[in-house]
Amino acid sequence: MEISFAGKRVLVTGAGQGIGRELAKKLVSCGATVTALSKTENYLKTLKDECPPIKIVAADVGSSEIRAILRQHGPFDCLVNNAALAILEPVLETKEESFDLLFNVNVKGVFVVSQEVARMMVDNKIQGSIVNISSQASKCALRDHLAYCASKSAVDMMSKVMALELGAHGIRVNCVNPTVVLTAMGRLGWSDPAKAGPLLQRIPLNRFAEVEEVVNVVLFLLSDKASMVNAVEIPIDGGFLSV
Template sequence: MEVHFDGKRALVTGAGKGIGRDTAKALVKCGAEVFVLSRTQEDLDSLVQEYPGIRPVQCDLGDPVATKAAVESVGPIDLLVNNAGINIPQAFLDVTLDTFDTVMNVNVRAVLQVSQIIAKGMVERGTGGSIVNVSSLASKISAKACTTYCASKGALDIMSKVMALELGPHKIRVNTVNPGIVMTNMMRKIGYDDPDKAGPFLSRIPLGKFVEVDDVVHAILYLLSDKAAMVNGASLPIDGGFLTS
C-alpha cells in the first residue's frame, strides 16, 4: 500500500525522538511539507540536518501561551499528529497534584489546544483534514505507578471520539493509535531486549514480540491517508494481540 501526501502540510508534535521523529521523516518521504514541534532544540537541529526540508518549531507544550504562538506560526495544516506525551511514574498514594497537572497539561490539554487551532483552520478553509492522536494501551489497562499516565490516555481516547463526532461533518477525521510496549532505544537501554527481563511481558503477546517504532508509524500514515477515508473515531491497538490475552 503506497501512501502519498503531495501538496499536504503536516504538523507533528513531540517530534524530537522516537515515534514522532520517525513519523515526521516518513511524512517527508510521502511528499508532505512537514512542520515539527519539540521542546528540545538539539533534537530539532539534528532532525533538520537529516531532512533539511523539515520546518522546526521549538516549544514546550506545557506552556499554553507558547503553544498558541508556536502552532499559529505554522499556518494552515492538513495533517496533524499529536504525538507529544510525558509520563512521571509514581505510586497512587504518592501522586502529587503538581505531577497530575503536569502530565494532564501535556497529554490532554495541549492536544485540545493544538487541535482546536488546527481544526478551526481546516473548518474555515472547508478542505477537511485528518488528525491522529498518539494514545497508549495504558488507556485500556492499568499499570502500577502510572495513575496519571493511564488517566491522561483514557481522557485522550474519549476526547478524540468527541472530536471525531463534532469535526466529522466538516470532513475532518480523528483517530488514535494505542501502542503497547514500543521497542525504542530507551526501552533497549533499560533492558527490554533481554529475554529474561522481557519474558513476563512477551508471554502475554500472542505474536511474541514487542512493537517496533515502524509499526506505529505505518498505522499513523494509514490513518492520516485517504486509504482510511471511512475510519473516524477509532482507537487502534498496536499490541501484537496483548488485549486478547
C-alpha cells in the same frame, strides 16, 4: 499500497525523537511538507540535519504561547499529536505535581493543539485528518502508571468527541494505542527481563512494537486511504488487549 502526501501540510508534535521523529522523516519521503514541533531544540536541529526539508519549531505544547505559534505556521492538512510525558509512580506516592504535569501535556496539550489546528482546517475548508498517539495503557491498568493511564484514557475519549463534532467538517480523528515501542528510550526502559517478561507473556506475538510498525499505521490513518475511518482506536499491541 503506496501512500502519497504530495501537497499536504502535516504537523507532528513531539517530533524530536522516537515515534515522532521517524514519522516526520517518513512523511517527507511520502511527499508531505512537514512541520516538526518539539520543546527540545537540540533534537530538532539534528532532525533538520538528517532531513533538511523538514520545518522545525521549538515549542512546548503545554505552554501558554502554543496557540499563537501554531497560527504562525498553519494551516495544516494533517496533525499527529505525539508529544507526551510519562512519570511512573505508585498510587500512594503519586505527586500532585506529576499528575498536573502529565495532564497538562498529555491531555490539555492534545486539546489545545487539536482545537487550533481544527479551527484552521474549518476556516480554510480543509477536510483534514488528526491522529492522536494514545497507548494500550489507556485500556489496561499498569502498576505505577496511575497518572499516565488516566491521561491516555482521557485522550481516547477526547478523540471520540472530536471525531463526533468535527466529522461534519470532513475532519477525521483517530487514535493509535501501541504497547511498549522499541524507541531508544523504550529499549532502555524495558531492557530488564524481570520487568519486560511478565508483559511479554501477555502479548500473543511475544514481542514489543518496532517504531516503524506504529509509523505505518499512523500513515494509513492520516492518508486518503482511510477516508472512511473515523473515531477508532487501533491497538498496535500484538494482541495484548484482545485475548
